[in-house]
Amino acid sequence: MSSTEIIVNGVHHLVDADDDTPLLWVIRDILGLTGTKYGCGEGSCGACTVLEADEPVRSCQTNLSEAAGLSYTTIEGFAEKPGADACQSAWVEEEVSQCGYCQAGFLLEVWALLGRKPEPTDDLVEKTLNDHICRCGTYPRIRRAIRRAASSRGGK
Amino acid sequence: MSTTRREFIRVMAAGSGALVLGVRFCRAGRFPTEDFRPNAWVRIEPDGTAVIQLGKTEMGQGVQTSLPMILAEELDADYTTVRVEQASPGPDFLELGTGGSTSVMTTWEPLRHAGAAARAMLVAAAAERWEVSPDSCRTSQGAVEHPSTGRRFGYGELVADAARQSVPESPPTEDRSRNTIVGTARKRRNAADIVRGRAIYGIDVRQPGMLYAVVARSPAFGGEVVSFDDTRAKQVRGVREVVRITRGVAVVAEHTAAAIKGRDALRIEWKDGPGASFDSDTHRVTLEQATETPGVTIRKDGEGRAAMKRAAQTLEAVYHYPFVAHASVEPVNCTVLVEDDRCEVWSPTQTPNTVQRVAMAVLQLPDTAVRVNVQLLGGGFGRRLNYDFDWEAIEVAKAMKGTPVQTVWTREDDLRFGHFQAASTHRLIAGLDTANRLVAFEHRKATTPHNIYRPPTPEQTADPDTVRGWAWGVYDSPYAFPAAEMTYAAVDAPTPIGPWRAVFSPSSVFARECFIDELAQTCDRDPVELRLDMLGANDASIPSTFEIGEDLVERQRMRRVVETVAREARWSDPAPAGRAKGFACNVFHTGTYVAYAVEVSLRQGQPLSKLPFTVHRVVCAVDCGLVINPAGVRQQVESGVIWALSNLKSEITFHAGRARQSNYSDFPVAVMDETPLEVETHIVGAEAAAPNGLGEPTVCPFTPAVVNALSRLAGKRIRSLPVRAADVSSR
Numbered sequence: 001m002s003s004t005e006i007i008v009n010g011v012h013h014l015v016d017a018d019d020d021t022p023l024l025w026v027i028r029d030i031l032g033l034t035g036t037k038y039g040c041g042e043g044s045c046g047a048c049t050v051l052e053a054d055e056p057v058r059s060c061q062t063n064l065s066e067a068a069g070l071s072y073t074t075i076e077g078f079a080e081k082p083g084a085d086a087c088q089s090a091w092v093e094e095e096v097s098q099c100g101y102c103q104a105g106f107l108l109e110v111w112a113l114l115g116r117k118p119e120p121t122d123d124l125v126e127k128t129l130n131d132h133i134c135r136c137g138t139y140p141r142i143r144r145a146i147r148r149a150a151s152s153r154g155g156k
Numbered sequence: 157m158s159t160t161r162r163e164f165i166r167v168m169a170a171g172s173g174a175l176v177l178g179v180r181f182c183r184a185g186r187f188p189t190e191d192f193r194p195n196a197w198v199r200i201e202p203d204g205t206a207v208i209q210l211g212k213t214e215m216g217q218g219v220q221t222s223l224p225m226i227l228a229e230e231l232d233a234d235y236t237t238v239r240v241e242q243a244s245p246g247p248d249f250l251e252l253g254t255g256g257s258t259s260v261m262t263t264w265e266p267l268r269h270a271g272a273a274a275r276a277m278l279v280a281a282a283a284e285r286w287e288v289s290p291d292s293c294r295t296s297q298g299a300v301e302h303p304s305t306g307r308r309f310g311y312g313e314l315v316a317d318a319a320r321q322s323v324p325e326s327p328p329t330e331d332r333s334r335n336t337i338v339g340t341a342r343k344r345r346n347a348a349d350i351v352r353g354r355a356i357y358g359i360d361v362r363q364p365g366m367l368y369a370v371v372a373r374s375p376a377f378g379g380e381v382v383s384f385d386d387t388r389a390k391q392v393r394g395v396r397e398v399v400r401i402t403r404g405v406a407v408v409a410e411h412t413a414a415a416i417k418g419r420d421a422l423r424i425e426w427k428d429g430p431g432a433s434f435d436s437d438t439h440r441v442t443l444e445q446a447t448e449t450p451g452v453t454i455r456k457d458g459e460g461r462a463a464m465k466r467a468a469q470t471l472e473a474v475y476h477y478p479f480v481a482h483a484s485v486e487p488v489n490c491t492v493l494v495e496d497d498r499c500e501v502w503s504p505t506q507t508p509n510t511v512q513r514v515a516m517a518v519l520q521l522p523d524t525a526v527r528v529n530v531q532l533l534g535g536g537f538g539r540r541l542n543y544d545f546d547w548e549a550i551e552v553a554k555a556m557k558g559t560p561v562q563t564v565w566t567r568e569d570d571l572r573f574g575h576f577q578a579a580s581t582h583r584l585i586a587g588l589d590t591a592n593r594l595v596a597f598e599h600r601k602a603t604t605p606h607n608i609y610r611p612p613t614p615e616q617t618a619d620p621d622t623v624r625g626w627a628w629g630v631y632d633s634p635y636a637f638p639a640a641e642m643t644y645a646a647v648d649a650p651t652p653i654g655p656w657r658a659v660f661s662p663s664s665v666f667a668r669e670c671f672i673d674e675l676a677q678t679c680d681r682d683p684v685e686l687r688l689d690m691l692g693a694n695d696a697s698i699p700s701t702f703e704i705g706e707d708l709v710e711r712q713r714m715r716r717v718v719e720t721v722a723r724e725a726r727w728s729d730p731a732p733a734g735r736a737k738g739f740a741c742n743v744f745h746t747g748t749y750v751a752y753a754v755e756v757s758l759r760q761g762q763p764l765s766k767l768p769f770t771v772h773r774v775v776c777a778v779d780c781g782l783v784i785n786p787a788g789v790r791q792q793v794e795s796g797v798i799w800a801l802s803n804l805k806s807e808i809t810f811h812a813g814r815a816r817q818s819n820y821s822d823f824p825v826a827v828m829d830e831t832p833l834e835v836e837t838h839i840v841g842a843e844a845a846a847p848n849g850l851g852e853p854t855v856c857p858f859t860p861a862v863v864n865a866l867s868r869l870a871g872k873r874i875r876s877l878p879v880r881a882a883d884v885s886s887r
Contacts, residue, residue: 035353075353099216100350101534137798
């Protein structure tokens with residue numbers, strides 16, 4: 001059987017699985033990178049968000065065949081992205097996380113948002129993050145962390 | 157408190173090279189009478205680090221941060237060198253559950269005494285070596301010092317000698333005014349791991365050669381497998397095995413996706429059980445009927461409902477609360493390895509002892525052969541006090557002997573087959589005299605008691621003391637009534653019913669606090685002033701405290717949070733145009749007092765999946781007693797507010813014994829644009845001698861505060877959850 005090549009955090013992998021296998025489970029169960037989380041499997045919670053190049057995508061809605069040859073960054077490789085540290089530090093400083101399970105998805109989405117729009121309005125933040133779910137209710141702190149990350153990135 | 161320290165602290169494992177204290181914790185003020193058996197351990201290592209080993213699962217509520225703070229304060233240790241080690245069940249750990257917002261309140265006293273005892277023993281060891289009086293020594297950040305000679309030993313250098321000292325009867329505890337750790341804001345211990353993807357939750361457990369499983373369960377409650385055909389499932393690439401377990405058929409595969417695909421390919425013939433006709437609409441009618449007559453009396457003030465006869469008029473309202481799911485973002489999962497004579501379990505559980513007992517029963521193994529490793533939880537909320545997912549995973553692994561298997565519930569499984577917060581109906585009746593003064597009050601609750609462990613017996617559901625324990629928010633209403641009767645009626649349902657965040661309280665507090673608002677409207681009173689009256693603010697004959705069941709309700713603490721919120725929210729000022737204010741308060745089962753004032757406006761044109769209103773401002777006052785970590789308090793208030801907002805928008809409904817909802821798209825929870833920009837929290841009562849819990853109490857009064865505001869905006873009372881656009885369409 002043929003195998004599919006994907007690149008995750010700069011590492012090339014040959015994956016033996018059906019074409020319709022969601023990238024989420026390839027990353028978690030086959031490659032063993034568990035920082036990318038399963039939450040819904042229907043693209044409504046955002047926990048499985050990864051970056052394809054610099055674009056956030058739902059790994060549960062991306063099939064292996066669609067991922068062939070593409071390069072992905074997960075939370076484990078996130079620190080290599082320019083400006084990632086500003087987001088991670090802001091998250092720690094604003095004490096965003098409670099259980100923390102959903103936060104990788106938020107972080108990657110926010111990093112991409114700040115790349116497109118260094119000073120996003122509240123409205124844009126809401127539109128961008130409305131399909132991310134946090135059951136611990138960390139949204140007010142995520143808003144604050146975004147402002148903090150934006151100002152520290154702007155200051156660089 | 158007459159109990160001495162020796163009753164809950166012992167030196168253990170003398171000669172191990174470390175100073176090890178066995179600690180017994182239990183609910184504040186309630187000490188065990190049986191022989192000493194520790195259920196937590198404090199260990200000071202030869203390198204000076206201190207480890208608290210106990211069974212309190214971290215699920216975002218912050219126990220791995222707050223408990224080390226308590227120990228470090230009294231031990232006078234460097235806080236960064238104190239950590240929590242999650243205990244596993246075994247002969248030393250008989251009670252490891254985490255629930256009911258009790259972790260801090262039950263461990264506070266024993267941990268600080270253990271810290272103080274260890275410090276005194278370390279000082280005694282140093283004084284012995286220096287041949288000086290212990291009184292001439294002092295401690296500082298993990299070391300004993302002899303100031304007059306400038307000598308110093310790190311704690312690690314003293315542990316072996318300290319272990320030979322006897323536990324002091326009453327070692328001095330830190331003067332609270334000199335606290336440097338307790339009461340200061342500390343960051344969550346694992347915050348840096350979380351943002352780097354290094355926090356390992358239950359679903360992230362990986363073992364060599366591990367496989368993954370999902371389970372096909374009866375679509376309707378209580379159904380059974382008649383037959384199944386796994387031919388196509390076994391043809392799915394990556395599927396290794398299909399195994400029959402008690403609750404259904406499991407597909408075991410090389411990865412989760414293959415297991416799910418294999419499950420989709422199964423052909424199963426099910427036989428419906430008695431639960432297959434269950435319908436939540438019909439059930440709601442049954443619940444309402446059950447409130448038409450009073451149930452089992454769980455509180456009676458004065459003449460009780462007999463006083464209703466004297467009322468010139470009555471106000472009566474029926475409130476409905478739906479079934480709801482937990483929907484924590486990490487679905488339940490459990491990884492198990494079964495071998496010939498042993499079993500190892502990795503579970504994100506709130507109840508590891510139960511998991512161990514289930515494994516022992518399924519596998520016929522002794523407790524010494526079953527190890528349970530408690531994992532970090534991606535949200536607990538009471539869902540993981542159930543052991544259904546562990547049980548299934550143990551059965552799957554039993555069929556796959558020698559191979560570790562992770563059994564995962566998909567989101568659909570979670571919303572259809574987990575346990576739920578019970579639907580309930582509340583009938584509230586107020587009797588008023590001709591001058592609109594309250595003369596009698598009734599609160600009748602009808603609901604289904606927890607049935608996931610052992611369904612209650614008819615004797616239990618008829619016993620007032622037992623039933624009272626299921627009726628938080630009803631019997632412990634903080635208000636004083638000239639006469640009142642609270643009752644509870646148990647109504648069967650085939651749906652699994654169990655703990656949810658704030659357990660029995662949310663529905664009761666929703667109904668009670670909305671009805672108090674109705675009462676205020678009827679009597680033309682301000683709802684805050686009416687509450688303060690009923691809490692004795694203007695009547696010295698109303699006792700400032702009262703006991704009911706096992707609870708002590710302190711009205712003066714309730715008044716203080718009510719007054720604080722009213723002041724900080726400028727309650728008496730009119731709301732800005734287009735907005736309305738709402739208020740509610742509650743004392744939670746743990747003795748935690750919370751009040752909210754909110755400002756809400758209607759939001760037109762929202763899709764059904766969105767809240768039809770906006771919460772502009774939230775002011776909260778909380779009295780959770782002594783505060784260990786104020787940063788944790790603020791997080792729990794925000795968390796409770798947003799949890800309650802989800803409660804206002806989603807429900808689980810059943811038809812033909814099946815949940816209609818299956819994922820976040822039809823069980824929508826609150827998202828960013830539905831949640832307030834900020835939550836203003838005022839902590840009061842932090843000077844108290846001991847802490848109360850906070851993981852759950854902040855949930856309860858938020859829902860009625862919002863509904864009270866919405867009822868004003870809509871010009872009609874809203875008495876049912878969730879709140880839909882049609883419920884708030886204007887008058």
